[in-house]
Amino acid sequence: MALKHAGIETELREVSLKDKPPAMLRVSSKQTVPVLVTPDGTIIDESVDIMFWALQKSDDNEWLEQKERSARLIEKNDFEFKPWLDNYKYSIGHTEHPKSYYRGKASKFLENLNHRLSNHRYLIDQQIRVADIAIFPFVRQFAFVDKVWFDEAPYPNLKIWLDYWLKSELFNSVMRKHPIWQESS
Numbered sequence: 001m002a003l004k005h006a007g008i009e010t011e012l013r014e015v016s017l018k019d020k021p022p023a024m025l026r027v028s029s030k031q032t033v034p035v036l037v038t039p040d041g042t043i044i045d046e047s048v049d050i051m052f053w054a055l056q057k058s059d060d061n062e063w064l065e066q067k068e069r070s071a072r073l074i075e076k077n078d079f080e081f082k083p084w085l086d087n088y089k090y091s092i093g094h095t096e097h098p099k100s101y102y103r104g105k106a107s108k109f110l111e112n113l114n115h116r117l118s119n120h121r122y123l124i125d126q127q128i129r130v131a132d133i134a135i136f137p138f139v140r141q142f143a144f145v146d147k148v149w150f151d152e153a154p155y156p157n158l159k160i161w162l163d164y165w166l167k168s169e170l171f172n173s174v175m176r177k178h179p180i181w182q183e184s185s
């Protein structure tokens with residue numbers, strides 16, 4: 001979304017994580033997606049760094065304003081919310097705690113987001129900032145684990161915000177399925 005928003009043309013190579021192509025293994029020791037190879041050959045293998053790189057090139061709508069505040073919230077998302085989300089999402093097979101336990105833990109962050117959104121339209125202030133697009137995909141994941149539960153959860157502002165992103169032209173223009181890239185293609 002950040003690359004598209006910044007108008008940066010990219011060659012997109014869809015990979016199967018079960019069968020990573022040698023071209024990916026050659027450039028990325030970390031072997032996770034996404035990984036971006038910039039025109040000067042720099043490898044960026046953290047999605048948030050790709051976002052910052054793209055927006056530093058072009059940021060007409062000032063998504064990088066309030067950068068420190070965005071970065072702090074993204075950190076909370078990545079290190080506090082995301083682990084609980086993963087447990088909630090993949091709890092089938094976890095016998096340690098019921099699904100509702102992980103959902104309860106993850107919900108603390110959602111309460112924080114919902115509260116923020118009662119003060120302003122977006123997560124940081126009245127404008128879209130990088131935190132909004134960094135965090136939206138994870139809230140989306142959470143919502144769709146159990147959509148019936150989420151639809152009844154007491155997060156009215158968060159639901160409006162999520163719905164805005166789900167319907168956005170930007171999200172829908174990048175969320176397309178692509179065939180797996182082949183070395184020979």
Ligand SMILES: N[C@@H](CCC(=O)N[C@@H](CS)C(=O)NCC(=O)O)C(=O)O
Nearest residue numbers: 017018031032033034045046047048
């Ligand atoms: N913090 C990293 C996480 C990257 C990550 O873990 N990506 C997963 C897919 S969502 C992955 O590539 N896993 C490697 C694998 O499954 O082999 C980022 O945001 O770029």
